[in-house]
Amino acid sequence: MKPSTYLKAGLVLSISTLIVACASAPDYSGNTDSRWANFKNWTKITENRTGTGDPTGFVSGVHKGRDGYRDVYVNDIGKAVILGSAPYNYPAGTVIVKEQFDNLAAFKAQKPTDLTIMVKLQDGATPDAKNWGWVAGYNGKLEETNAFCSGCHSIATQNDFVFTNEDFLRKHY
Template sequence: MKPSSFIKAGLFLTVSGLVAGCASAPDYSGDTDSRWADFKSWTKITEGRTGTGDPTGLVSGVHKGREGYRDVYVNDVGLATNQGTAPYKYPVGSVIVKEQFDDLAAFKAQKPTDLTIMVKLRDSATPDAKNWGWAAGYDGKLEETNAFCSGCHSVAAKDDFVFTNEDFLKKFH
């Protein structure tokens, strides 16, 4: 490896560490979209399951990566579908919220650093990522088109773009 490659790699790791070190717990007290404002009162579908790892091979650096931990909540609209069996077809109004934790210590202390949200906006005859909206953060703005989110979630198209359903949880957790 060239010396300049080592310098670039070192700079990347340093910047990554600084960004990770600046993360702070989400503030769930402010104004937010009413569709997920009370998500902490919903069913935590990962309750009693260790929410870590990368069983799909897709997590890589997102959702706190392979070493991160995650809790996933679903509202009452999507609960029966989520806890059912395939084929999964979520009704319009389903909301899924994922809290992400940096590591086991943060998970045990229930101190998340990130939050991501999926909202089923419309229905169609076949699964379509355009049926979902995506938001990053408790006070994030819902985006009806998010190529970054829908790109990874397209792998779960047969399950209506949702990874964390009952079949997934039984298989991987």
């Protein structure tokens, strides 16, 4: 092969690597719902902690399952409650974001594949789900009613439908 052919092959390879890398990397750019758009600047309650396995026994196939790793972020409105102690009752406007990683390598590289969000709505919005709304994905749409999400999270009724809080972190992370 002529040197120029090597060069071209190399270029094609690096471009395709770039495309693959971009496709799997999370895209937190662009406009999305202002309620969680800049969650990366919030308090990461799992900072210096490693969350994996299935401490509740209820994760089944969701949230990357028992082999997945997770990070949880909270906005200022819910921060004092989630990092406080029971009873955990979140004020309207609380937003909790959970980043999900396929495995330890992805977690260490901070390359999440997925993201789920809970938004505490006004009183009376979704009383059956303690007024939480649900979002799947950074660019997802807030759903006031999502029986799939709320059905499972109702297991944490005592803690206002939120599994991860300071007591939980201390015990499992």
